[in-house]
Amino acid sequence: MEKKSKNLTTGLVLGKFAPFHKGHQLLVDTALKMTDKVIVLIYDCPDITDIPLNIRAGWIKKIYPQVTVIKGYNGPSECGLDSRITKQHDEYILKTVPFKITHFFSSEWYGEHVSKALGAENIIVDIKRKLVPISGTMIRQNPYKYRKFLHPVVYESFVKKIVFLGAESTGKTTIARELGKIYKTQWMPELGREYWDKYHDSSGKLSMDQLLDLAKKHLSKEDALILKANKYFFSDTNAITTEMFSRYYHGKAHPELIKIAKKNKQRYDLWFVCDIDIPYEDDGSRSGETHRIKFQEQIINDLKRREISYTLLSGNREERIRQVQNKLEKEE
Numbered sequence: 001m002e003k004k005s006k007n008l009t010t011g012l013v014l015g016k017f018a019p020f021h022k023g024h025q026l027l028v029d030t031a032l033k034m035t036d037k038v039i040v041l042i043y044d045c046p047d048i049t050d051i052p053l054n055i056r057a058g059w060i061k062k063i064y065p066q067v068t069v070i071k072g073y074n075g076p077s078e079c080g081l082d083s084r085i086t087k088q089h090d091e092y093i094l095k096t097v098p099f100k101i102t103h104f105f106s107s108e109w110y111g112e113h114v115s116k117a118l119g120a121e122n123i124i125v126d127i128k129r130k131l132v133p134i135s136g137t138m139i140r141q142n143p144y145k146y147r148k149f150l151h152p153v154v155y156e157s158f159v160k161k162i163v164f165l166g167a168e169s170t171g172k173t174t175i176a177r178e179l180g181k182i183y184k185t186q187w188m189p190e191l192g193r194e195y196w197d198k199y200h201d202s203s204g205k206l207s208m209d210q211l212l213d214l215a216k217k218h219l220s221k222e223d224a225l226i227l228k229a230n231k232y233f234f235s236d237t238n239a240i241t242t243e244m245f246s247r248y249y250h251g252k253a254h255p256e257l258i259k260i261a262k263k264n265k266q267r268y269d270l271w272f273v274c275d276i277d278i279p280y281e282d283d284g285s286r287s288g289e290t291h292r293i294k295f296q297e298q299i300i301n302d303l304k305r306r307e308i309s310y311t312l313l314s315g316n317r318e319e320r321i322r323q324v325q326n327k328l329e330k331e332e
Contacts, residue, residue, distance in 0.1 A: 013028055020059045020150075022134065023107065031105045042060070062153050070097060076089050107126050134146060143155065159233050176235065192214060205250075208254045215243075239260045265307075269331075274313050311327055
């Protein structure tokens with residue numbers, strides 16, 4: 001199938017995209033090959049999915065920046081071959097899409113009546129689902145099981161990202177690792193100690209460029225693990241702590257590190273701070289109990305300054321794990 005060249009052609013793909021999966025991508029990819037301009041219309045459909053329309057639109061814009069995305073609010077909710085229902089959809093599409101459509105792409109029975117209403121060529125793609133054997137219903141039931149049918153941009157939205165902060169020797173690694181085991185999912189260990197052991201200078205410091213590199217490496221490893229995660233992803237520390245160490249070492253931080261730390265506010269869904277009510281363990285490279293108390297205060301004050309809500313985890317390991325589980329249950 002080759003793209004038309006004599007006259008400007010415009011293709012339309014529509015759906016709920018709840019979620020947007022590789023079957024939908026096949027439609028868009030086909031439309032991009034065959035037409036000069038591609039429009040994607042997304043129905044709101046709050047009765048079908050609780051994934052906000054803005055998020056679904058955001059997926060497509062990020063994956064296909066060359067495509068025009070139209071958010072379809074207040075569209076018809078009924079489906080079927082009844083002439084009354086098909087007329088409602090046809091009229092809604094004509095009213096909502098302000099472009100002359102020359103090709104309509106779908107893998108559904110409604111392709112015939114919609115293309116007729118648009119005066120467009122009806123292009124049916126993989127209607128028997130042989131090329132991409134998946135449906136939105138299947139994915140909604142178990143996103144983890146069918147994650148291979150989801151673009152990384154989409155799958156990432158199905159994983160709740162949880163981060164643990166706290167001064168040194170507050171049990172962050174232990175709790176992140178144990179929760180990863182309990183929920184049979186991925187967890188991210190802190191890279192700071194390993195990185196520091198390898199690169200610190202004679203005074204025990206990392207440069208601002210090295211701290212930026214550390215933050216980038218942490219994010220890259222997180223991104224890879226999130227794609228393997230099952231519902232939850234637990235991370236030990238993030239770029240906010242790295243920025244704080246930069247200010248501790250140098251009195252300032254690399255501008256790019258500051259930007260990464262700022263974006264962390266939207267990156268994680270839940271924030272926990274591990275309390276200092278457990279014994280301090282000195283492994284020979286830590287700064288001491290006094291520094292732990294001071295740094296803990298700085299972490300909490302920094303989160304308040306950034307207006308990030310957090311839960312303080314206190315008690316022994318089992319008590320802390322239960323506190324996290326209770327919070328996750330409330331979020332369901």
